Amino acid sequence: MLVLEYKVKAKRLQYLAIEEAIKTTQFIRNKCLKYWMDAPKETKIDRFALNKYSTELRNEFKFVANLNSMAVQSSAERTWLAISRFYDNCKKKVVGKKGFPKFQHDNRSVEYKTSGWKINPTKRRITITDKKSIGELKLLGKWDIQTYPVKSIKRLRLVRRADGYYCQFCIDAESIDIQPKAGNEIGLDVGIESFCTDSNGHQEANPKFLRKAEKAIKHAQRKIYKKRKGSVGGRKARAIFARKHLRISRQRNEHAKIKARNLCKSNDLVAYENLQVRNLLKNHCLAKSIGDVSWYLFRKWIEYFAGKFGRLAVAVAPHYTSPKCSNCGAIVKKSLSTRTHACSCGCNLHRDENAAINILNLARQRQPAQRGEPLQAAGSARGGHPQSNAVGLVTSTLLGESLLEQVTR
Ligand SMILES: [Zn+2]
DSSP, X not given: OEEEEEEEEOOHHHHHHHHHHHHHHHHHHHHHHHHHHHSOTTSOOOHHHHHHHHHHHHHHOHHHHTSOHHHHHHHHHHHHHHHHHHHHHHHTTOSSOOOOOOOOSOOOEEEEOSSSEEEOSSSSEEEEOSTTOOEEEEEESSSOGGGSOGGGEEEEEEEEETTEEEEEEEEOOOOOOOOOOOOOEEEEEOOSSSSEEETTSOEEOOOHHHHHHHHHXXXXXXXXXXXXXXXXXXXXXXXXXXXXXXXXXXXXHHHHHHHHHHHHHHOSEEEEEOOOHHHHTTOOOHHHHHHHHHHXXXXXXXXXXXXXXXXXXXXXXXXXXXXXXXXXXXXXOOOTTOOEEEOXXXXXXXXXXXXXXXXXXXXXXXXXXXXXXXXXXXXXXXTTXXXXXXXXXXXXXXXXXXXXXXXXX
């Protein structure tokens, strides 16, 4: 799936109409969730039951009927996604929270499928054709949506962001561009002091905008605390805070994309640690959590480009990658503040470089069977989210919001 995104330009009444459609989507989701929660134990509520229930909602509420029928369905399906994820977690006996689906109160998007909209054949415009009276929207962006066959557009999403409304098209066009063998392999280690260190000893510094951003965000956040709750000033301060976040998440995404693309272009195998997002999200330190989100995005792009270029992207278990000597295999204990790895065998490296080499070696050991079928392997490294370069919504990630939620949404 490819996601093309445009900024929407429209009249005030049209924005209100989009808002109304987004609210309706939320209403359906919460109704479906309540329906599932209230159902007696012996009735089995599944995808189809929710779908059927959403049709009942259409008959009962006029404003639901006004939304395109497939958009109503889509909302019910998204509810089912949340429920089935909860079931899965219970079945797999995931430690800790199982993610019991929550009622939504800040839904930001409405999703259409293959009906309810029409693309202007010549201009970059789209008309939403259901009875929510959204009408024709102008699309601002560099892509040419008209060049894609209408049939390949599987979803259309209208999304609210801090700085306006956006229109996303999910296109079923896995653009594959197999590259000739590069003859290189690389391992990556994420550190705190640098963005990442590779097995060749190259250290990628944290981009400046992240350091600057951290200051700006903290400042904007303090401003919110100073204002009275619910006051106009408070609302303005929050809007400033949200826009700052948005800007950074875009920069961060671009940065991750470029770095990941270069890495996958010049290496046949890219190895990295399989860090658990679940654990990362528990981090409350601001600087660290900015790094976590960046790394998560970086990894998603690596996996995307590995798939696209026909490379191997391998995530290895992060065990003993740091203390183990990459030369002789001895365990050399070091504290977090020790920046070098010095082993009695004579091996002397930066600690992150040593770890990166270990990560690469682990990936080489683990993957012999999959050599020669890079595409499939890259796919499997993506775990449960095949074809998930749909980072459109991820780019609007706010700190503290669940990444998992956003990715599987
Ligand atoms: Zn050694």
